[in-house]
Amino acid sequence: MLLSKAWKLYEADKRLLGYSPHTLNAYKLQANLLIRHIGDIEIENVTHLALKEYLIKQEHLKPASIAHRIKFIRSLFRHLHEEGFIDRNVAAKLREPKQGKRIPKFLNDEEIELLRDSCDSLLEKSLTEFFFSTGCRIGEVYGLNRRDINWDARSASVIGKGDKQREVYFTIKCKIWLDKYLKSRTDDHEALFVTVRNPIRRMSIARIREVVKAIAQHSEVTTNVYPHRWRHSMATTMLNNGAPMEVIMSNLGHARVSTTMIYASLSGERRRQEYNKYFR
Numbered sequence: 001m002l003l004s005k006a007w008k009l010y011e012a013d014k015r016l017l018g019y020s021p022h023t024l025n026a027y028k029l030q031a032n033l034l035i036r037h038i039g040d041i042e043i044e045n046v047t048h049l050a051l052k053e054y055l056i057k058q059e060h061l062k063p064a065s066i067a068h069r070i071k072f073i074r075s076l077f078r079h080l081h082e083e084g085f086i087d088r089n090v091a092a093k094l095r096e097p098k099q100g101k102r103i104p105k106f107l108n109d110e111e112i113e114l115l116r117d118s119c120d121s122l123l124e125k126s127l128t129e130f131f132f133s134t135g136c137r138i139g140e141v142y143g144l145n146r147r148d149i150n151w152d153a154r155s156a157s158v159i160g161k162g163d164k165q166r167e168v169y170f171t172i173k174c175k176i177w178l179d180k181y182l183k184s185r186t187d188d189h190e191a192l193f194v195t196v197r198n199p200i201r202r203m204s205i206a207r208i209r210e211v212v213k214a215i216a217q218h219s220e221v222t223t224n225v226y227p228h229r230w231r232h233s234m235a236t237t238m239l240n241n242g243a244p245m246e247v248i249m250s251n252l253g254h255a256r257v258s259t260t261m262i263y264a265s266l267s268g269e270r271r272r273q274e275y276n277k278y279f280r
Helices: 003-016 020-040 048-056 063-082 109-118 122-134 139-140 173-183 207-218 229-240 243-251 257-265 268-278
Strands: 157-158 165-169
Touching: 003 020, 003 063, 020 048, 020 063, 020 139, 048 063, 063 243, 109 122, 122 165, 122 229, 139 157, 139 207, 139 229, 165 243, 173 243, 207 229, 229 243, 229 268
Parallel strands: none
Antiparallel strands: 157 165
């Protein structure tokens, strides 16, 4: 069986398991990179050494990126071994590089207000407030429809990683701008956020990033602003305001508390408050 055929079988299996299109597209990119390097050869001819040589040539990448490639390769060959397509899993002993503890980058209060002030359209205002108050991932915002909004509860039903559904909440300020934005639209498209130009389409992930970047460029904020930074900012704000870790975890849709705990290490203001509270 050729490696390209093996990838197609792996992809079909993950699709049946409910993996998101975003995840499958990322896997497809990894598969294409691997095949481009070692060739579309018979899977029985793939060796541990060939895989290591491929990974060694990726040393220019960050450890996290290399780790993603190793995880994919291990998963692919584990699947092929478990399904009986190969007698030996040549990727079983591949190890991920050590990674330093990454501290999420967030926006401080002044930067948040400067970004809010630089929004000059209802779309920009509603998108900014929605990102900040919900802490949603960009893919979750992309997939939202009008019917997913519960105006009375000020909440939205989003589909997160692993196709898991959860309810997120937004502020009164967000509700006001979102309501104004939707009322200003003359289309009947189901998407919550759509393109400005005709024909009206659901706003793509790439376009959402562009809007966020444009808002930052019009402001006095000099740090790099991107959608996921709003997510970090929401979590940090909740922590600084005394929210329990499990509440933040639930709002962000984290599967493991260890993922959420990283925010506890970056909030110097919260640490100061807790110190003064318990040590006088």
